[in-house]
Amino acid sequence: MRVLVYGSGQLAQMMYLAAAPLGVIVSAVDVVTETVVNPISKKATGVPLHRAIEESNAITVEFEHVPEHLLLDADKSGKLYPNVASILAGADRVREKALLVKNNIPNCEYLLIDHVDQLDDVVERLGEKVIFKASRDGYDGYGQWRISSASDLVNVRKDFALLDLKKVPVIAEKMMQFDREISLVGARSQDGQIACFSLAENLHHEGQLHVSVAPITQLTEALQKKAKDIFETLATAMDYVGVLAVELFQCGEELYVNEIAPRVHNSGHWTQQGCSTSQFEQHIRAVLNLPLGSTELIGTSAMVNIIGCTAFSRDLIGIPDVHLHWYGKEVRKKRKMGHINVVAKSHASLGKKLKQLIEFLPVEYFPKLESEATRLENEKN
Template sequence: MTHKFSGNADYLNNGNDLVVVLGHGQLARMMYLAASQLGINIIAVDADRLCCVNPVDKTVLAVDVETAFAHCIAITSEFEHLPKELLATAQATGKLRPGANSIAAGADRIVEKQLLSSLSIPNCTHRIIHSVDDLTEAYKTLGPKVILKTSRDGYDGYGQWRIFSERDFASISNELSTFDFGHMPLIAEQCIEFEREISLLGITDIKGKHHYYPLTENHHGDGQLVLSLAPAPNNSDELQNKAQQIHQSIANELNYVGVLAIELFQVGDTLLVNEIAPRVHNSGHWTQQGC
């Protein structure tokens, strides 16, 4: 593959469309590898250093973020935990897809829960925790098994505590005695006995039309995805349609444009939303070679 990037900014005017991806991890690299086959250039933004980098080898590019924003046809994200200033600058261009409100819904579990509740979309019974006293009351209501999660910056099993016994509760309550709840409220979720986790990868285009891949069944180890089965075994039109209706409700409410992944717990015929991811998603990696 011919490398499109160099130490100067010539590629900004090389005749190919340019898309800027906020974040420079594996998903930005995967998007570059896919987009290059379509004649689309990808520049990644290192959100920590606020500089443009090559999405494959992470070389810092001789173009600043504002210039990249000015030359691109669209800005998107591979990661929702982004600096507010960077997100605001991207939003102000009118090119950010999905918009900052969608990314915020994926970045903050409280915002996410409020969105789901406003749309009457089933999700795990939960309480917002602002203090150890709140946790005590939540454990009485939601126990005996509770998953405690940070409202922000948690992913792949990080930022979580499992309270499965009175001993766990006492230990974690003690651990959180000095926790800054003002800076980071927590979410306590009732631990449910679900049959499996499945996810739906959906795309909404600029005209609001939705497109879907088959449901995928997810298997985890230590809180991280280790295996995706696609299409999900024992899928049905009814289950697929139920997941798509959830996706459409969320996408329509957010005026969404782009890829939106939804993780779902299946309990019989019921689907509960676990999380939404306003971006390409690891449970959809199979689509690159499988479609």
């Protein structure tokens, strides 16, 4: 069996590695050159794209910002999973908000801005603390503006005057006073089978994910069920096939959807060592309509992103149950170079292990790690 992935970054690479033991061959598409490449070496395979589509049993994506003409070409084959509408909902915040509203999914209060004069009503409607998000091509903190008082709108107005807001509108969201950011990664197969992983707790720095911990601390069955109900509603409404990530704000016992990602997701990388089936294998299973794998936990896990740095000691893999995943990229500021998965028996022991890990890392690139390690170390479970 063959799977063709649009996008040739680390997610395609990890799908390739997860698919190999199943006897599934994964190829990737460099969406800039429209060339079929090997997901590991990135070298062209010599297979024309039209033939790769014909020879594939399933076609999928590693990110939602695939050029639309490529998605439509892939869709004609009848083998694209998830479907085009689902991918576009993840790529466009206007479509995403419409999806949430249509399905009565709680989300942040918002306004659609497609003209700079609409900024006049923002503070009155949403309050003084607002985050503005470009409806397309914004991720990892890019394409975002924040205000904490009405006076901050002066600079936002200047920036927006330079944008084509009709072409790419902006979503203005009321900043929520949430307790924490969590996410649920799950999968739905072609025949409607659904399997969700445990909730993960996510720590961000400058708009970028730095650490995920799963399961979340103080996890209750009610909270997991509430998140799963949201996942099932969205996945069923979209007739979704594959792995889907739902990012959530927790406010007390209530959950509000922040974003959806129609693909394998950074906050699910911990599943590689922390679960019976990784999110990458699960995605391959789902798009090929194979039985979904068990999402049973192997332990308590943390995923630590390596961002913009290569200067750390590989000796960190000498710590028991610490695993390095390297992407082979050229270093660049804010670029995800790899990640580290850590597995332990409890949150407290996970905290101790993260303290050990810190000794091998340049702390300036891991600003959330020490405080998170201390928090987990004090957990009683």
